[in-house]
Amino acid sequence: MTNTISAELYRLSEKLYQYFLSKTSRERSERAILWIALVSFIIHLVLIGLVNFNFITLSEPNNLLKNPIAAIYTPFSFILVYEVYLLVYYLPKSTSIYISKQYEIITLIIIRRLFKDLSVLSLSTDWFKIKNDLQFTYDLVTSILLFCLIYLFHIQRTKIYRAVESEANPSASISKFINAKKWIATALVPILFICAVYAFLHWSIGIFQPIDVQPLSFKNINNIFFEQFFNILIIADVILLLVSFFHTDEFHKVIRNSGFIISTILLRISFSVEGIINNLLIVTAIVFGLLVLMIYNKFEKHLAAQESKEGHLSE
Numbered sequence: 001m002t003n004t005i006s007a008e009l010y011r012l013s014e015k016l017y018q019y020f021l022s023k024t025s026r027e028r029s030e031r032a033i034l035w036i037a038l039v040s041f042i043i044h045l046v047l048i049g050l051v052n053f054n055f056i057t058l059s060e061p062n063n064l065l066k067n068p069i070a071a072i073y074t075p076f077s078f079i080l081v082y083e084v085y086l087l088v089y090y091l092p093k094s095t096s097i098y099i100s101k102q103y104e105i106i107t108l109i110i111i112r113r114l115f116k117d118l119s120v121l122s123l124s125t126d127w128f129k130i131k132n133d134l135q136f137t138y139d140l141v142t143s144i145l146l147f148c149l150i151y152l153f154h155i156q157r158t159k160i161y162r163a164v165e166s167e168a169n170p171s172a173s174i175s176k177f178i179n180a181k182k183w184i185a186t187a188l189v190p191i192l193f194i195c196a197v198y199a200f201l202h203w204s205i206g207i208f209q210p211i212d213v214q215p216l217s218f219k220n221i222n223n224i225f226f227e228q229f230f231n232i233l234i235i236a237d238v239i240l241l242l243v244s245f246f247h248t249d250e251f252h253k254v255i256r257n258s259g260f261i262i263s264t265i266l267l268r269i270s271f272s273v274e275g276i277i278n279n280l281l282i283v284t285a286i287v288f289g290l291l292v293l294m295i296y297n298k299f300e301k302h303l304a305a306q307e308s309k310e311g312h313l314s315e
Contacts (some may be wrong), residue, residue, distance in 0.1 A: 017182045021089050033082040037075035044071040054254040057234070067119035076112040081196050083108060084229060092181040095240075096157035096293065099260050103153060103286050104231065106267055107146040108283070109140050109226060128210040135275065149286045156293045161304040172294045177247040184236055191232060199225035230268035237261045252299035259292030 019025065044064075050056040051065045064070045087101035117136045202224065241257045247256075266285035270278050 005232060013179065013183055013186065015094075016246050018188045021092070021182075023205040026086070026089055030082065033078055035076040041071055041076060044074040044223070063118075064116070070116060070119035072115040073112060077104070080105065080108055080112065081225075084192055084196075085189070088185050088192065091185040092108035092178060092238075093268055094157075095257070095260070099153060099156060099263070099289060100150065100153055102264060102267065103146070103150050103289070104148075105226075106270075106282055106286075107143060107150065110143050110146065110279075114139050114143065123280070131275075138276050138279045142283060146248065146286060149283070149290055153286070153290050153293060156290065156297055159297050159300075161300040172182040174247060177243060180243045181240065184230060184239060187231065190234060192229065195228050195232070197223055218289055227268070227271045228265065230271065233264050234261065234268060237264055256292055263292070 045068060047056070048065055048068055048071060064073060082102065083105050087098060087105065088098040090101055114136065117132055117139065120132055121136060122130050122133055237257075238261060241254075241261060244253070244257055266281055266288065270281035270285065273281065274284045
């Protein structure tokens, strides 16, 4: 009876996983998001035109409806949602790719913020005294720095020192761990979709409402959805860490997984602050994750050398 229930649950999880996170689903989602991004960009441009030519009258137009450059913000938001989907897509496949996707998403959030701030720049000799212009400068420098850090992270995560078990014939513990990651990833898709729709509706309402009656604070419009998203990620990461103990108790792997959770928490905290502190927290989170991965690779290299030495001695 227990075996039958387990088999049914496994078939159900595989069916849901294939529906939400198969290669076909990813390609279909990518096409849909690209079309939505293109249409949303055109709609945003039309709205800006209608506001500027007084076909639509607003008591105090939102910054996103004043300058055509700001229209880039909308399609970029949908592209970011697709990046969130890719993060979930890679979760069962590779922990390091999953973490690198988090870093890519936070970098794209800063790039999107640059597009928004470009539309309200004050070009004057008082550049370093104007808050918006200062934030734009911080974001420019931070985006380049994060690009470099993600490149270094990519180099580190592609280093393999010890033989990896074949996915075609994994051990029982690895199979259970992979299935657990599939369950978590499958559950994340509808949760994140609901959060994205909820945030988008509030965003749309907020554009046409004065700031003092908006249901959400639009001073931090860049944080909408992503604050909740990183809260969910922290919960998912902690569950993964606990499940991983059933698979391995190797010290360096536990530290790596714990370090990645700390990195995610620092990214989440960055949404609660503004200015240069926000940028410093983001950079610190990614530097911390990179250092953890670098030290983890040192451990793997050392263990691989030990195993090779012991193999030669036994011959």
